[in-house]
Amino acid sequence: MGSIVEDLKSRLGPEKVSTDEATLAWHAVDQAPVLDYQQPAAVVFAESAEDVQAVIRSCSHHAVAVVARGAGTGVSGGAHATRNSVVLSLERMNRILDLNPDDETAVVEPGVVNAVLNEAAAVHGLMFAPDPASFRMSTIGGNVATNAGGLRCAKYGVTRDSVLALDVVLADGSLIHTGHQTFKGVAGYDLTGLFVGSEGTLGIVVGVTVRLKYLPREVHTIAAFYPDFRRAASGVLAVGRARVQPAIMELLDGGTLAQLDSLHGSDLSSRGRSLLLIQTDGFGAGAEADVVRAVLAAGGAVVTTEASAEAEQLVELRRSSRGVEVDDEYRVGEDVAVPRSRLVDYVAALEVMAAAHSVNLKVVAHAGDGNLHPTFWIDRLDDAVDKEAMNRLNLALDASIATALEMGGTITGEHGVGQYKLRWLGLEQAEPVRELQRRIKQLFDPAGILNPGKAI
Template sequence: MRRNSKLYKELKARFPENVVSLSDSVLMENSRDFGQLTGEPRMPLAVVFPTKVEQVQELMRLANEFQIPVISRGAGTGVSGAVHVIDDAIILNLSKMNRILEIRPQDEVAVVEPGVINHHLNLAVSEFGLMYAPDPASYKMSTIGGNIATNAGGLRCAKYGVTRESVLGLDVVLADGSLIHVGKNTFKGVAGYDLTALFTGSEGTLGVIVRAVLRLRYLPVDERDVALIFEDLEGAVEGVQRIAKARIQPAILELIDHATMKVLDGQYGTAHAERGGAMLLVRLDGYGAEKEEAALREVFRNGSVRLSARDDESATALIEMRRTSRGDTKDDAYRTGEDVAVPKSHMVEYVQRVQQAAMREQVQLRLISHAGDGNLHPTFFVDSSDGPNPLDRLHRAVQQSVRIAIEMGGTITGEHGVGLIKKDWLPWEQSDQVIELQHKIKGLLDPTNILNPGKAI
């Protein structure tokens, strides 16, 4: 308590009054993200809302003096517990560093502060016929800094890749308060190690991102949306392979199982679940969208697959429904969602084995997928009164779903990140040697372990 009183005195002395908050409601709001939490949330010591880089540097110098951990965050829309407060810590909330510093249309580049909302950047660059491609489901809320820190994915990953593919350069405040620039101002550049990629996806454990140079893409001149309804889930997954074999490149390729179709029907008053057992949602974009749509329809011309009519607005509506929903409630003790990824050639087998695991453990399963890049989101749930040891069965099913992915050459997380929730699974995927190497990198950049300790690795 004595140390904390000295800390609060220094915070008050070094920062303007509106930069530091000790309000109970603000502390609670900044204590966690959307990921599962065991027990009651732990409150941070304070929340700092910097408006300029120098304030971030000053906070890191102060944190070093007091040996207080710092957890940097944006909107807190992540689902891996990466910003959960688990011990004494100061929250560095970067949401007020929200300026778009520069848009260079001829270079197809934007320079932004970390608190810029993903959607706001897209609105700003759209007048130049450009877009920022990464589009996580939380794009209307999540910040660019948070997207970079978690290497966020999204629906358009099938064609445009995850956040890392759109980050050219970063300004980063290190643990000691020093400021460095990594990366480049150009699309190409191979000087030195790729430190930009290292910081991207590091979940705030290596440095604080305070500025980003981002690659923009062309806003599509044409978009064609098609919904395909299949008799069963396996048929829909096989449909993904048929699209790939035809060398059709969707911008968006999403898979929805029957259970999730029923949830969406309940939410939006539709009746898609009555028409089949699973669905693929496809968006084709660019000058070749019309030809690709014709090719897609030819692939599925014969057989039992139902395709939406040309220019059917319901297909577009379904994509937006999918973008904002993966089920009817948030994860809690009796409902857990995952985001494994497997090689696309193993998707059918993965779906079959995960269904079998759910049946063995007598838990319910919903499954959606960014099918274009093999990123699957199985969600397991069980009623608290359904049979003996429901939580044990639920946890076994979840762990089996992850182990199955690894057995197929996949990964424990395709886009959500490791955070706190998946840290114990990392040794399932990575060798002791690789994990030790990552700890050495962490030790080099953060020798006193004050940057989001206990997360990611």
């Protein structure tokens, strides 16, 4: 593979190309379980759109796969390297190119960290609405690649709802611009929407124009503690029937509360076996919060009026509720979504399947849009792989997917298909639909060099 490495160094300069073993290993995987570790041939640190074009042209010439990568915070294996591929790191492309408070838009490079954009927007009373749990580390390019969501999805939607335009390097090295600077625009096919969530399989995003939202001047947080998770899920529907639109509606089960207490020294478990955390925002936040409190209390919840300091702590604890573990073959965090009306049914089914397969379970959920993150795990036996336990874990995972689909749900609400969820994609999408996607992939990437084996 010396030819591709030397060609890259010639085109970009040796300081942007690394074959160091530690660098290769670090950039070979994201935070998803590793099904089959593959070492890349090189890692390239692009600093401009021209650098990305040079990488793509080199890889096209040598028929070498390209895996684009931001901060590596994905959890579906979308940034896992393929054998002898080139990992294209976009983390150095981290400039905010424009922030227009009157138009309420920003233009950023893909390596801009979500939190950094929000800090810049906050000066003008604005925010970038998508807020994945990894917002302090994840990049806007990664948010776009996976169509990331977050806690505020209940009110503000996912990344696609905040992207107006993209600059994209295609598989032949050409650079195109899609979309528009305006909030409205319906000329031609929506190529911007197509690229969002495509996980680097159709092109490499090198510029993003995003729509900003108003930073709420008032925020009210309501914590409702329940004796069990199912009744907490019923509280979500009760709030919906009251026709109140919270910005955040998050569910945490007893296992999650116990883990957070252990990690952070909180006392959540002593207050209930499940927590429904709701946040209203905007000028009507107080009035909406009053309605929410009354509705939840009528449903049997112990409802608290949190002081601002504790409200912020509760939101931060929820953001870190995946815990300190990283997903691996023994522990898998899922990302299914079901219609909100089936939340209670699905939670009940999860508890049954965990017991049936003798695996551990904890659940958090973006309950406002029916997106659940059940985590199944089995205990390790020293360094040996317990094949019987692994089989039980996989049976539970398969059951969780099948049940979600039976209820009209999806195999992934916000993390993407990546590499890990390909095994279930055919259960959700019929073959004619998958064939159309393969034909789109062939049109954009005829040589198949862009993140092969991912997403479709």
